[in-house]
Amino acid sequence: MALVKNQIHFFTESAQMIKSFFSLATASAVLALVSISPAQAAVDADAAQTLFKKNDCTKCHAVDKSKKGPSLQKIAAKYKGKADGEEKVIKNMTTSPKVKLDDGTEEEHKAINTKDQAAIKNLAAWILSQ
Ligand code: HEC
Numbered sequence: 001m002a003l004v005k006n007q008i009h010f011f012t013e014s015a016q017m018i019k020s021f022f023s024l025a026t027a028s029a030v031l032a033l034v035s036i037s038p039a040q041a042a043v044d045a046d047a048a049q050t051l052f053k054k055n056d057c058t059k060c061h062a063v064d065k066s067k068k069g070p071s072l073q074k075i076a077a078k079y080k081g082k083a084d085g086e087e088k089v090i091k092n093m094t095t096s097p098k099v100k101l102d103d104g105t106e107e108e109h110k111a112i113n114t115k116d117q118a119a120i121k122n123l124a125a126w127i128l129s130q
Helices: 001-043 047-054 072-079 085-095 115-129
Strands: 098-100 106-108
Touching: 072 085, 072 115, 085 106, 106 115
Parallel strands: none
Antiparallel strands: 098 106
């Protein structure tokens, strides 16, 4: 009888330990989420879209369908998770590389008409978030 009692005691204690482990795990998961979200919320989608429209980027790019240029979702998929993705996107819109349009003709890619690095970075982050 004493043995059974001891065992019950052991189980209750273990359950308690497992419980506190999980609430600790939940607490750190919540903390991790809280510390990640400010970086993601930093993309100003309105500012990015305004800059994108003002530069006639919409003539060749749309969010979900390809026009003369690839859709933003295609561009995002190409660079998602790549360490140098943002850098590549910024380079493409600031250095006028030769690009091939959907009809096969080549032209210099339009360069963005601002030197505001924060605005350019924000636009790149927005494109990559599509
Ligand atoms: C005349 C049409 C045209 C306009 C206007 C245009 N683009 Fe593009 N863009 C293209 C084409 C075509 C490509 C595809 C290049 C390739 O895949 O080689 C491209 C590719 C891109 C890429 C992806 C580059 C890569 O490495 O895959 C980004 C980012 C981009 N454009 C951003 C912009 C932004 C921002 C603007 C406005 C400042 C803009 N584009 C205006 C035609 C255009």
